Amino acid sequence: MGMAPIIKTENLRKYYLAYKIGLLDRLFGKKPAWVRAVDNVSIEIEEGETLGLIGESGSGKTTLGKLLVTLEKPDGGKYYFMGEEVTEDKIPWVRQQVAMVFQNPYSSLNPRMSVKDIISEPLGHFDEGRVREAMEMVGLNYREHGNKRPRELSGGQVQRVAIARAIVKRPRFIVLDEPTSALDASLQAQVLNLLMDLKEELKLTYLFITHNLAVAYYIADRVAIMYAGKVVEYGDVDEVFKKPMHPYTQLLMKSIPTIGRKTLEPPTGEVPSLINPPPGCRFNPRCPYVMDICREREPEMLSVDKRKVACWLYK
């Protein structure tokens, strides 16, 4: 290709304070504790592809999505958008070309605004033509739905409004944060199909965040698996699903309820705390193949064929 990927991150980091540190705490020498939501994540997304970002709650998926649309500022590492490093003064330029759709449309859209105002808001002024066009693209009718409030619409329709709002500015890149997990199965299928059509029509690039592997398999070209703030495996969707390499990915695949397989074999134990992650590889307390080195040193991201995997088994 030769072209720069539309999104590229190098060791991107975002840490949050676990609790407030007041003056007294400071006087008594209380040390701040950090939640390492995104810890040294390096990914690339090519123009026109869908990267599925899979992980359990608290693995840092949403934070990574927010970093990419500049809703959060990174605490370290580099972020390149269309080949240019994103610095403070580049943020307005990036925001012209990115959008995000959230999980629960009822709480992410202003309940007191009408549908047409919600959709035109990102434009900064009301443009009936563009609102009408965006609504038609997501299967809503300007005349029928334009003056309604979100609560007057069904779950599937409200999510369509959120998608119309995301595409009205004709962005290049959209972060979709669990856009279908609040929907019934039949509505989920409708919204996924719509997203696929829009991507073709508008030549979009997606980061699709989900904890549902079947949905990720359906929609993504490549997938990244996140665990405790780190990307542990990363590659072509068919390869990762057919032959998962990282032990966490393997066990994740065996936890998914799938038609045709009656038994589930989940990993034992719980997701670790992001305040005090275990030393070495973060998956080591739950890993069936744990070795001595896993408890001491964090594995680097290794390239195996076209795949990237952070695991000592492949060194």
Next chain:
Amino acid sequence: MLLSIRNLFVGYKTVMGTLHVLDDVNLNVDKGEIVGIVGESGSGKSTLGQAIARVLPGNAVVSGRIMVDGVNLLELSEGEMEKYRGTTVFMILQNPFTSLNPVKTVGYQLMEAARIRMVRSGERYSEDRAYEMAIQALKDLRFPDPEVIMLRYPHQLSGGQIQRVVLAMSLILKPKILIADEPTSALDVTIQAQVINLFKELSREMESAILFITHDISLAYVISTRIVVLYAGRIMEDGDVESIIREPMHPYTQGLIAGVPDLSKFVSGRVKLQSIPGNPPSFLDLPSGCKFHPRCPYVKDICKVQEPPLTRHNNRVIRCWLYGGG
């Protein structure tokens, strides 16, 4: 037969008139069966569960019979019903935040469950034994430090943790009938898988009957031995899990299954997901005839005027004009 539901009607009185939610539901559940109750939101799944546990809201109107071990639960007084709750019928609610007492510790509530279990099975209550049972149940639910969790109040726990405490309570009480209303929707996939395995163990070891209410067909497939499909408060299809998933007969069931992104279906290339057009009907304004007819691809004239009866086909019960009756 452990649980036998006969001609169950449930309605809700509202200012806009009475909503008829469950309409002539008949269901037999045997010991050790896990019945997946599936359907879209607003199909009456939760109402069915709540009717069995007798925890319906005050404006509900119920008629019919719910027989458990030969006793009609609907005829019991509230005081008598108390004796059946917990050890005979136990319900796990969808919203975990309202299912525990906010001013008692987790340990207190689990030990209370252990006491009830001991008293009802004729044992003498021993506090040490109750503590042990509570700790063991928490360990079974993969709490890394159960002693600490015992001292916590519900508000100090996350939704997933509370749901697991409620599940721990059900492991202690070992009910004959466990009604689980979307018990894993607040949990992550790996924890969900752990919980599903525990449910299966509970039904195998204690021969508990489990009614597992969910809108996730793949999840229902994994846990259930049998599937009951509800639509607009009516049973549309009822049969063995493998046969329903492999060969769904009712057009609604076919639609539900076609809409599931299933890993096994996409081996080559990308296929478009099928979806059922439209939305489930409102109970205020149910269509005439078959309640599914406005969304059905095979709709015939008779479907619009007359509601099909439930008919039996081999080991399957189905409500559709495509399969007899007309």
